[in-house]
Amino acid sequence: NAGVTQTPKFRVLKTGQSMTLLCAQDMNHEYMYWYRQDPGMGLRLIHYSVGEGTTAKGEVPDGYNVSRLKKQNFLLGLESAAPSQTSVYFCASSYSRQGVSYNEQFFGPGTRLTVL
Amino acid sequence: AQSVAQPEDQVNVAEGNPLTVKCTYSVSGNPYLFWYVQYPNRGLQFLLKYITGDNLVKGSYGFEAEFNKSQTSFHLKKPSALVSDSALYFCAVRDKSNTGKLIFGQGTTLQVKP
Numbered sequence: 001n002a003g004v005t006q007t008p009k010f011r012v013l014k015t016g017q018s019m020t021l022l023c024a025q026d027m028n029h030e031y032m033y034w035y036r037q038d039p040g041m042g043l044r045l046i047h048y049s050v051g052e053g054t055t056a057k058g059e060v061p062d063g064y065n066v067s068r069l070k071k072q073n074f075l076l077g078l079e080s081a082a083p084s085q086t087s088v089y090f091c092a093s094s095y096s097r098q099g100v101s102y103n104e105q106f107f108g109p110g111t112r113l114t115v116l
Numbered sequence: 117a118q119s120v121a122q123p124e125d126q127v128n129v130a131e132g133n134p135l136t137v138k139c140t141y142s143v144s145g146n147p148y149l150f151w152y153v154q155y156p157n158r159g160l161q162f163l164l165k166y167i168t169g170d171n172l173v174k175g176s177y178g179f180e181a182e183f184n185k186s187q188t189s190f191h192l193k194k195p196s197a198l199v200s201d202s203a204l205y206f207c208a209v210r211d212k213s214n215t216g217k218l219i220f221g222q223g224t225t226l227q228v229k230p
Contacts, residue, residue: 031216042223045218048215090159104162105160108159
């Protein structure tokens with residue numbers, strides 16, 4: 001199993017450009033998450049999904065959109081990139097048991113994004 | 117509001133000595149607590165979790181953590197540190213909603229010197 005994979009690994013954008021980050025998991029997990037990691041701030045949740053076709057806002061959703069059209073994929077979009085979105089982005093997934101999630105999340109390797 | 121605090125930005129320890137990375141939490145009800153490790157340019161790896169039961173939880177790579185309800189702490193420990201343990205460590209608590217969301221501390225850098 002590949003676990004959680006992210007595409008691309010690195011990207012440089014100019015202000016105003018758009019892009020989509022792809023997250024894929026092969027563990028049949030219901031729940032998926034997008035985080036951003038900035039120095040000294042830990043991980044902050046951007047958006048999350050509790051199942052195919054459903055998404056919800058996290059702690060820092062502004063400037064981002066997401067879609068979960070297939071259970072195994074969770075896409076993060078930046079419509080008009082800003083320098084404040086320079087960060088490392090992590091995708092994670094977790095499974096539930098009888099509709100309850102108390103389990104650890106599995107993380108992808110990250111995407112390092114620079115917005116100039 | 118739920119929160120997690122890691123009071124130390126960095127912990128330095130000599131190889132072979134015991135190590136402790138501190139974590140305190142604030143959450144109503146029973147907490148679900150987690151520790152993760154991040155090596156340079158890598159994603160987070162799960163180390164251990166406390167859901168219920170024994171207050172001393174054993175995890176990967178010889179790490180363990182002690183849940184202390186009265187002190188609202190969940191400190192990560194290892195009896196004998198290795199240079200390869202040098203990494204960034206995150207404590208997290210599960211959000212009370214049934215969405216599996218985690219609230220992370222700001223992270224503690226562990227430096228183990230030979």
